[in-house]
Amino acid sequence: MTTQQPIKIAILAMGGEGGGVLADWIVDMGEANGWVAQTTSVPGVAQRTGATIYYVELFPEAAARADGGQPVLALMPLPGDVDLVLASELMEAGRAVQRGLVTPDRTTLIASTHRVYSIAEKSAMGDGRVDSRELLAHAGRAAHRFIRFDMAQAAEDAGSVISAVLFGALAGSGVLPFGRAQFEATIERGGVGVKPSLRAFGAAFARAQSEEGEAPAPALPPAAPPQPRHPAVRALVERVQKDFAPAQHALLLEGVRRLIDYQDPAYAGLYLDRAAALQSLASPALLEVAARHLALWMSYEDTARVASLKIRATRFDRVRDESRVQADQLLAIHEYMHPRLQEICETLPAGLGRWLMRTGWARGLVERFTQKGRVVQTSSLHGYLLLSTVAGMGRWRRSTLRYADENRRIEAWLAEIAATAARNTELAIEVAQCQRLVKGYSDTHERGLRNYDTVMAALRRAGDALAPATLRELRNAALADEHGHQLQAALVRHALA
Incomplete structure (x- = not known):
């Protein structure tokens, strides 16, 4: 009886990425070339859009015949007993390592380096993102061989899907006992999206054969100093360049840009006034941290800001690109909105907002009309004009109750920083x-x-x-x-x- 073991392959893919197609391709290729093949799948949400483990085992028919029967193939991958792991996203590669499916003595890991953030990462109150560099380092230590690049971008460049890119990287790795022609014939037998799949396959094949790591990012040339035409904006830029150390220019100019976009040049000037007071504390490290967070706090999200962000052309373009809307298709964007009484009061002039908050009959009247949320189609003329009107209220932001409250908190925070810096x-x-x-x-x-x-x-x-x-x-x-x-x-x- 032969002691030959099956080739054991685990595929970790999310919903809609063609993990099942990839598993079927591998099975079809094996069966067409004299191998016994079996695939199973175990679905799991994994706090995202439906991550699934597909498991494939391949065993040569000749060896099976020599043994006088059919091989018994496993239904699930076991820790420490997998030859090849394909992951459609970097976190899925990390999950494979965590499960023990990737081992340094035998496992080739082929993974895309792009990220699709999990619900836990998105919903964290702070920056809940897992560090991609740590994931890459951990995977590199765990694997016998690690082939990785941004396969989502490669798929987009080829007009295909990531499963075709993974199939090409698998062929280029040389792990399986099949030639390129046999891989390509498998795609052609599928008969669906053959041309773009072959383009993606070819690009990934070359990438896997030429390198096993992410191509180093080209060094960016030094950014040219901004030269705005608007005199008020130009004066702010010159003030940054004159009054602050060169190491702080990029951060402060970004703060100025953000606050001009948020309000106006005068508001950005207030930001620089506060940054100058922070600079007097004589700690560059403190200035860098405080100036960054000051810009974020001063651009707090009120109803006008949220409405402005929702109707920007860049947002419509991003949604259109992410949804892959074709030229002959229409895009409709629906927003669910449910402003609370407090948010309505905060949008009003400070005196009127405080009166509404403490006047029972007026509160009750407003609450009657705001008990239920509503859906606004921002891609329609009516919905766009509605949010555009709300966004336009930002010009009166300095007179609102929300501005008065936030400005008071910011001043108290800055005073606390200054008092603490004197001691520690x-x-x-x-x-x-x-x-x-x-x-x-x-x-x-x-x-x-x-x-x-x-x-x-x-x-x-x-x-x-x-x-x-x-x-x-x-x-x-x-x-x-x-x-x-x-x-x-x-x-x-x-x-x-």
Whole structure:
């Protein structure tokens, strides 16, 4: 009896990426060339659009006949017993490593380096993204051989799908005992999307044979200093170049650009006034952190800002590209909106907004009309004009209740940074980064602000006794869950509750 083992292949792909087609291609190629082939699949949501593990085993018919029967093939991959893993996305490659399917003694890992962020990454209150560099390093250590490049981009360039790119990379790797012609014949037998699939296959085949790593990014030439034509904008640029160190120019100019887009040049000038006060604290590291978060806070998301972002041409173009809308197709975009009474009050002039918040009969009247949300088709003329009107209210932003509240909080935050910097610069940097807690709008903003107030109250209670690492821990705990349970546990642990 032969001791030959099957070739064991695991494919990890998300919904709509053709993982099943890829598995079927491998089975068809094997059966057409004298191999016994079997494929199974185990669906799993994996907190995204339907990630599935497809498992294929190949065994030569000649060896089976020599043994006098049919081989018994497995239905599932086992940790430490997989020859080849194909992953349609970098996190899926990481999941394969985590499951033990990739081992340094035998497994060839072929993976795309692009990312499709999971629900957990998207919904994190802070930056919940997993570091792609860590995923790549971990996969490289775990695999016997690691072939990787951006296969989603390769598929898009070829007008095909990522399964064809993975099939080409598999052929180029030389792991399977089949030649290029046999791979291509398999695609042709499928009869669907043959030409674009062969284009994608050929590009991936060459890429896999020429290199096993991501091509190094070309060095970017130094950015030319901006030369705006508008005199007010030009004066802001010159002010940055004159009053701040060259190392801070890129960051501050981006802050200026963001706030001009958000409001106007005068508002960007207020940003530079505040940055100049931060610069007087004589800590470049503190200025860099605080100036970045100051620009983010000053461009807080109110109803006018949200409406403006939803009707921008760049957003329509992005949705059209992501949906792959063809020239003969129409695109309709529907937005669900449910403004709360508080958001309506915050959009009004400060005095009127406060009156509405505290006047019972007026509150009740407004709430009667805002109990239910509504769907607005922003791609229609009516929906576009409706949001355009709301976006246009941004010109009166400085008079609104929301601006008064946010401006007061920003000034208090800057004063806290300055007072803390006089005692402990490292702690002041952590105070500056607490702005990360204040973001979004509606319920998200309310929860973040509540956590921010809790953390800052703990800072004031502890005073100089609070270590920078402790404040960092409190901030990270506040970002860890939206309900504040981990923050409360951290406060109790440090006797700050």
